[in-house]
């Protein structure tokens with residue numbers, strides 16, 4: 001479902017409230033919650049607001065929906081973004097599981113990311129997603145050679161390596177099947193361009209040209225998109 005927000009603050013407030021409620025519910029029922037977040041340019045203000053939310057952070061495990069194959073202190077590292085803007089204040093007490101420890105070893109990073117995901121004692125409470133102007137979400141990029149694998153319901157591992165045809169850096173991304181295993185999916189988007197992409201991706205059937213469509217047009221996992229102009 002697409003929720004149209006009238007201010008950026010409304011978009012942030014609704015996403016933070018929804019995430020905090022979902023985390024609190026898993027903490028109450030299972031003792032812990034697991035949140036996977038995205039990177040890119042969009043989520044900085046959202047991360048800062050989430051870090052200040054009344055969440056039982058010591059009981060939260062944070063990981064990444066996707067990562068670029070760059071050193072952990074690189075300007076394009078999604079982990080660096082999380083460390084700078086989300087793992088602050090009380091939220092620094094969360095357990096953080098990054099995906100890249102050695103940017104020269106793609107296969108090793110993917111193996112370790114899959115092992116640490118599988119070692120989680122529970123499914124993802126929620127995945128917080130972004131969407132590119134090309135319709136990619138996580139790092140499921142249109143035109144990537146690995147996209148059919150990432151979209152396959154039979155792909156058995158949580159993460160895979162993806163080489164985007166036009167964006168910088170090799171990526172590590174959750175697969176579509178792994179995303180659909182989350183308790184809920186939340187998408188944060190803004191701008192008229194992304195609203196138009198979202199509208200095109202909502203037209204059935206979903207196609208690999210706009211991977212976000214596979215999340216919009218499914219009914220297995222609750223999916224909510226929050227948009228602000």
Ligand SMILES: O=C1O[C@H](COP(=O)(O)O)[C@@H](O)[C@H](O)[C@H]1O
Nearest residue numbers: 038039040041042129130131132
């Ligand atoms: O490359 C990426 O892009 C998407 C969208 O980023 P945005 O800055 O346009 O919101 C992001 O969700 C993903 O995590 C990131 O690796």
